[in-house]
Amino acid sequence: MKALVVYESLWGNTAAIARAIAEGIGPGARALSTAEASGAVVADADLLVAGSPVLAFSLPTDKMRESVRTGPGKAPSPPDLSHPSMRSWLGALPKGHAVAAAFETRIWWSPGGATGAILAGLANAGYRTIAKAQRFIVSGTYGPLREGEVERARRWGAELAKTVG
Ligand SMILES: Cc1cc2nc3c(=O)[nH]c(=O)nc-3n(C[C@H](O)[C@H](O)[C@H](O)COP(=O)(O)O)c2cc1C
Numbered sequence: 001m002k003a004l005v006v007y008e009s010l011w012g013n014t015a016a017i018a019r020a021i022a023e024g025i026g027p028g029a030r031a032l033s034t035a036e037a038s039g040a041v042v043a044d045a046d047l048l049v050a051g052s053p054v055l056a057f058s059l060p061t062d063k064m065r066e067s068v069r070t071g072p073g074k075a076p077s078p079p080d081l082s083h084p085s086m087r088s089w090l091g092a093l094p095k096g097h098a099v100a101a102a103f104e105t106r107i108w109w110s111p112g113g114a115t116g117a118i119l120a121g122l123a124n125a126g127y128r129t130i131a132k133a134q135r136f137i138v139s140g141t142y143g144p145l146r147e148g149e150v151e152r153a154r155r156w157g158a159e160l161a162k163t164v165g
Contacts, residue, residue: 001164003029003047005157006037008060008086010068010079013105013143014053017136017153021049021103024157035083039094047164048096048127049157050118051103052086057112059087075142086114090121100127101160103134103153107141130163131156 005022009015018031025047032041042048055064068079102118115133123129134156136149 001026001028001046001161002044003049003161003164004037004042004045005029005031005049005051006034006042006086006089007031007050008034008052008083008089010053010055010060010065010081011075011077011142012080013136013138013145014051016145016150017103017105018049018051020150020153021051021157021160024154024159025049025161026158029157029161033083034086034089037089039092042096043094045096045098047130047160048098048100048122049103049160050086050090050100050122051105052114052118054104054106054110054112054114057110059114059117060085061087086118087121090118090125093121093125095126097126098128099130099164101129101131101133103136103156105136105138105145107139108137131160 007018022029104114
């Protein structure tokens with residue numbers, strides 16, 4: 001099975017979860033940023049998993065990304081804006097027929113979320129959802145991930161692999 005775990009990640013938390021999910025899925029899986037996951041790369045995947053952080057209660061907008069780039073913020077490191085937003089990646093995603101799943105990283109108490117918009121974008125491109133969307137929790141605004149979340153992501157990856165078969 002060929003699987004891709006595609007992510008947007010400004011401070012690395014979502015990227016770390018994406019890598020753990022890919023490990024859990026197994027040797028046929030790779031974690032790629034939205035810049036690396038071109039239409040041609042995605043085209044022959046059997047399973048497509050997509051994830052992003054929740055910023056300002058939703059899937060990050062380009063306006064939000066611009067505001068974290070220019071804003072004062074208290075970030076421990078500058079945001080990684082080298083890859084496009086998940087939102088724009090989904091907008092450009094060519095039609096596909098594979099199965100799909102979505103995840104987000106976030107603080108535990110926030111309203112809103114990103115996976116609804118991710119799943120809608122995947123469905124719009126023809127992908128069929130096969131699992132309940134997952135939330136992985138950070139302990140502070142910029143991270144780190146809560147203890148146990150990386151292991152949970154690995155387990156979820158293994159479950160997805162079983163579901164796809
Ligand atoms: C400017 C900013 C806004 C955020 N807004 C939310 C939010 O509305 N809800 C939430 O659950 N988490 C929010 N967070 C927490 C991020 O979702 C969390 O740190 C995420 O893991 C970052 O992912 P990344 O390291 O892959 O970029 C926010 C973080 C920042 C820096």
